[in-house]
Amino acid sequence: MDVVIAGGGMVGLTLGRLLRARGIEPVIIERMPAGSYIPRGYMLGFQGYEPLKEIGVLDELWPEGREIAPQGTSAVAVCVEVGKVIHAISRDLPVMYEHSVAELIAGPDGRITGVVAQGPDGEVTIPSDLVVACDGVRSRVREMAGLTAVFDRLPEGELSWMSTTPSDTSFSMAYMADGGHIGHLSWPQGSGGWRSCARVGAEAALAPGLDAIKEMWARLLPDSRRGVDGLDSIEQVRYSEPELLTTPEWWHPGIVLIGDSAHFFGPETGISSGIGMGDAHALSEAIAQNRNDADAACAAYVTWRAPVVRPYEAMDPGRQRILVAGRQEPGPGEAWPPPG
Numbered sequence: 323m324d325v326v327i328a329g330g331g332m333v334g335l336t337l338g339r340l341l342r343a344r345g346i347e348p349v350i351i352e353r354m355p356a357g358s359y360i361p362r363g364y365m366l367g368f369q370g371y372e373p374l375k376e377i378g379v380l381d382e383l384w385p386e387g388r389e390i391a392p393q394g395t396s397a398v399a400v401c402v403e404v405g406k407v408i409h410a411i412s413r414d415l416p417v418m419y420e421h422s423v424a425e426l427i428a429g430p431d432g433r434i435t436g437v438v439a440q441g442p443d444g445e446v447t448i449p450s451d452l453v454v455a456c457d458g459v460r461s462r463v464r465e466m467a468g469l470t471a472v473f474d475r476l477p478e479g480e481l482s483w484m485s486t487t488p489s490d491t492s493f494s495m496a497y498m499a500d501g502g503h504i505g506h507l508s509w510p511q512g513s514g515g516w517r518s519c520a521r522v523g524a525e526a527a528l529a530p531g532l533d534a535i536k537e538m539w540a541r542l543l544p545d546s547r548r549g550v551d552g553l554d555s556i557e558q559v560r561y562s563e564p565e566l567l568t569t570p571e572w573w574h575p576g577i578v579l580i581g582d583s584a585h586f587f588g589p590e591t592g593i594s595s596g597i598g599m600g601d602a603h604a605l606s607e608a609i610a611q612n613r614n615d616a617d618a619a620c621a622a623y624v625t626w627r628a629p630v631v632r633p634y635e636a637m638d639p640g641r642q643r644i645l646v647a648g649r650q651e652p653g654p655g656e657a658w659p660p661p662g
């Protein structure tokens with residue numbers, strides 16, 4: 323089967339490695355230069371262990387991270403600098419870097435039969451039996467295929483930070499009186515935190531200033547104190563307005579969505595990449611078992627994967643908060659920005 327992977331983030335790269343292990347050589351197209359990534363606080367949940375074990379990078383990453391909730395020789399998750407994860411997965415993997423999937427080619431029956439990629443030397447047409455959209459939450463490939471994306475705005479804003487100082491523990495999190503949440507995670511080179519806050523826009527959310535943010539975080543989540551104290555500029559604090567993503571249909575003849583292009587979970591779950599890597603694992607096996615029939619591979623993929631992914635989507639704590647938004651008030655000292 324000729325497979326084109328549109329997007330070489332964590333999920334597309336994992337799929338590339340898993341397919342090659344099954345004797346299928348996909349074309350991986352990534353718009354960014356090799357080795358580039360957006361730094362972020364990152365925990366690899368247990369959902370991603372099996373695919374990374376199979377491609378031989380889990381054992382290498384484990385000692386680079388800090389375990390969360392260790393259990394015997396394993397842990398519920400491991401906090402690791404995200405660049406190390408991307409570097410380990412992409413090593414020795416042929417990728418068409420600095421190329422963007424700009425167009426999908428469709429046959430008269432609507433089946434996707436290839437892509438047009440744009441790169442430094444112009445356009446190249448790549449025929450395919452199956453395009454796998456791994457191009458992230460705002461997937462253009464999904465949009466070009468006409469597959470529906472349902473975005474649900476969370477009722478809250480989010481304040482987050484990253485510092486180069488590790489905290490005393492790898493992870494801590496608490497829920498507040500209004501159902502909001504505050505958390506931190508820490509890897510050997512730094513730490514990061516997040517909390518829900520009023521949906522007031524960046525200017526109002528950051529207006530109380532860095533010292534007030536540090537004081538609030540250390541008071542509500544004492545384990546984060548050392549990491550948050552390591553902040554030296556308000557530029558290291560970010561306000562955003564998170565959204566959840568679900569896609570009712572995961573495939574159309576000739577194209578399938580996996581990873582963040584198919585689903586995105588709430589900020590406190592820390593599961594999006596692990597679920598995406600699990601998607602890649604299931605799809606690689608579905609393709610290997612249906613080498614001459616892309617539609618059968620996609621149908622098998624959905625049959626295996628929906629019972630795993632759909633319950634996570636339905637039970638996302640962010641989705642529960644949408645249902646009860648505005649019913650409860652923050653507790654004393656919890657509201658952000660602080661009243662008055």
Ligand SMILES: Cc1cc2nc3c(=O)[nH]c(=O)nc-3n(C[C@H](O)[C@H](O)[C@H](O)COP(=O)(O)OP(=O)(O)OC[C@H]3O[C@@H](n4cnc5c(N)ncnc54)[C@H](O)[C@@H]3O)c2cc1C
Nearest residue numbers: 329331332333353364365422423457458581582593594595
């Ligand atoms: C702030 C933040 C914190 C997070 N924390 C966690 C966490 O703790 N744990 C966790 O499991 N997950 C976390 N996530 C989610 C996690 O980063 C993603 O699930 C993970 O990156 C896998 O996504 P992906 O490969 O499907 O998509 P992406 O990582 O978005 O990769 C998509 C790739 O496609 C490329 N691309 C886009 N368009 C095109 C195109 N037209 N042609 C070619 N290439 C294209 C992009 O350049 C990119 O490299 C976090 C996300 C954010 C934003």
